[in-house]
Amino acid sequence: MASRSILRASSQALRSVTTAPIRTGKPSALAAAASFHTTRALFDGKNGSSNSQKNNQLPPVPLPAPMRASQSSILRRRTLASFSLEGKTSVVTGGARGLGLVMGQGLVISGANLAIVDMNKEEAERQATELINLYRKENPGATRVPKVTAHFADVSDADSVQGCIEGIIAEHGKIDSLVTSAGFTENYDAINYPIDRMRKLWNVNVDGTFLFAISVAKHLMERKAAGSMVFIGSMSGSIVNVPQPQAPYNAAKAAVRHMASSLAVEWAHAGIRVNCISPGYMLTALTQKILDDNPDLKRQWTSLIPQGKMGQPVDLMGPVTFLLSDASQYVTGADLRVDGGYTVT
Numbered sequence: 001m002a003s004r005s006i007l008r009a010s011s012q013a014l015r016s017v018t019t020a021p022i023r024t025g026k027p028s029a030l031a032a033a034a035s036f037h038t039t040r041a042l043f044d045g046k047n048g049s050s051n052s053q054k055n056n057q058l059p060p061v062p063l064p065a066p067m068r069a070s071q072s073s074i075l076r077r078r079t080l081a082s083f084s085l086e087g088k089t090s091v092v093t094g095g096a097r098g099l100g101l102v103m104g105q106g107l108v109i110s111g112a113n114l115a116i117v118d119m120n121k122e123e124a125e126r127q128a129t130e131l132i133n134l135y136r137k138e139n140p141g142a143t144r145v146p147k148v149t150a151h152f153a154d155v156s157d158a159d160s161v162q163g164c165i166e167g168i169i170a171e172h173g174k175i176d177s178l179v180t181s182a183g184f185t186e187n188y189d190a191i192n193y194p195i196d197r198m199r200k201l202w203n204v205n206v207d208g209t210f211l212f213a214i215s216v217a218k219h220l221m222e223r224k225a226a227g228s229m230v231f232i233g234s235m236s237g238s239i240v241n242v243p244q245p246q247a248p249y250n251a252a253k254a255a256v257r258h259m260a261s262s263l264a265v266e267w268a269h270a271g272i273r274v275n276c277i278s279p280g281y282m283l284t285a286l287t288q289k290i291l292d293d294n295p296d297l298k299r300q301w302t303s304l305i306p307q308g309k310m311g312q313p314v315d316l317m318g319p320v321t322f323l324l325s326d327a328s329q330y331v332t333g334a335d336l337r338v339d340g341g342y343t344v345t
């Protein structure tokens with residue numbers, strides 16, 4: 001009980017810091033801080049020219065531990081063979097940046113070929129090249145270098161998704177697994193939430209997940225091949241974050257989680273597994289910069305997390321690899337929360 005009242009007091013303090021700017025619906029620096037991954041400006045540019053990319057000169061995403069996949073290092077680091085993604089082709093939407101980028105890196109380290117899908121194709125291309133270069137550098141004797149490609153799609157547009165899937169199949173020959181990480185949040189009080197923004201949010205987070213899932217499922221069913229999908233939800237789909245007001249996002253992420261369970265049941269007969277990963281507060285390049293500028297805010301947020309720290313994007317590498325690999329072949333319809341214990345308090 002004592003810890004709950006400390007948390008409540010702390011979130012009240014945070015609300016008083018951020019409420020005023022958020023209520024205007026025009027995010028100031030503090031309102032942006034309360035939005036832990038606002039990508040509002042992305043929708044101003046269609047292809048490779050997002051304003052958020054231009055305006056926020058973010059530091060590069062820190063690269064994960066060395067991508068050693070040479071045979072000698074596999075022998076040194078024994079693990080179950082069923083965790084390997086060798087020979088599989090994975091698609092990651094929203095893969096040019098943030099969590100999607102780091103999860104894609106994890107899949108490549110685990111042996112997969114990768115198709116990075118993003119509205120920002122220029123960045124996706126840059127990251128694909130960087131990923132291959134790093135792999136070559138870390139694995140000078142490697143006999144096989146994974147294939148990493150970049151593709152444009154607006155996940156909320158059915159034609160764009162279909163064209164993208166066809167492009168991936170043309171380059172890779174097949175798709176085995178999917179991670180849907182394209183998504184964003186915005187903070188407005190519900191009564192002031194512009195309806196066009198609410199629709200856009202649902203289009204990207206919910207429709208975008210559905211459109212990619214059904215396109216990949218059709219492809220798998222045509223091939224009569226088993227496959228695995230991971231939808232990136234959020235702990236916001238199970239709890240209500242404080243103090244930032246984001247009702248449509250929370251509801252959208254609850255929809256994503258339940259869509260994963262529903263499709264898991266519907267497609268189990270075809271050997272297609274569908275699971276959800278629900279991250280808590282993660283330190284991406286964007287949130288890192290915001291919190292570096294607002295150390296009090298960081299203290300307040302972390303006080304709500306039992307592990308006492310925000311997550312790192314690399315914390316998602318293991319969970320996503322597990323769920324896409326044969327190591328989880330009897331796991332479907334699950335929601336794996338990666339939140340430092342936030343949702344169980």
Ligand SMILES: NC(=O)c1ccc[n+]([C@@H]2O[C@H](COP(=O)([O-])OP(=O)(O)OC[C@H]3O[C@@H](n4cnc5c(N)ncnc54)[C@H](O)[C@@H]3O)[C@@H](O)[C@H]2O)c1
Nearest residue numbers: 037039094097098099118119154155181182183234279282
């Ligand atoms: N960062 C967090 O703390 C956190 C916590 C919980 C859940 N999430 C979820 O994780 C996912 C990734 O978040 P992030 O922090 O990495 O965000 P991010 O903004 O860093 O990256 C999102 C990527 O998605 C792309 N994208 C956005 N809209 C798109 C569209 N319509 N079509 C194609 N690509 C599009 C962007 O270009 C960008 O590269 C989101 O679904 C988010 O809701 C994030």
